[in-house]
Amino acid sequence: MTRPTILRAVVAIAAALLLATTAFSAAPANARNHDAARAAAFTPRTQVSERVQCHVPNCWVAAAVNIKTGIAYVRWNRPTRSGARQVIESCRHDKPKYSDGCRHAGDQRNGCVAVAYRTSNGEFKEWAFGTAGFRRGVSTRRTQARAVAIAKGKLAHVGKKHVWTKHCTGR
DSSP: OOHHHHHHHHHHHHHHHHHHHHHHHHHHHHHHHHHHHHHHSOOOEEEEOOOOOOOTTSOEEEEEEETTTTEEEEEEEESSHHHHHTHHHHHHHHSGGGGGGEEEEEEEESEEEEEEEEEETTEEEEEEEEEEEOOTTOOHHHHHHHHHHHHHHTSOSSSEEEEEEEEEOOO
């Protein structure tokens, strides 16, 4: 091989490596932008505190939501209403930077609490809660479904409705 041929081969290899490096380095930047966009979207999740033993009919369940982080907090089977309502403190202490987004969602003695939210064009619009007490002869599943229906019923009719969290006390 002549010297110009070797030089062309080296330049071609260098150019190919440079293009490949540029293409691969662009992928993580796009992925990072995509992750940032996804993180900016409202993605609800639930954080449940430990279950405590209570004695029926004195069992309480309570929920709090953080509308900035998308986390719902639940305390259930608490023997007192005030014990269940401490869920708002869990919300405030979990992410102090976003504590102003914490809202008490509701509480129920011997029953279920549910939180629903509405989106429109992929954006969080509003939330609501529903509670339902246990009735004789009605299953836990049906009581929970009634709490969800109440929560969804409080939302405006425009947009998609989702269940954020739903929990019941022991029976």
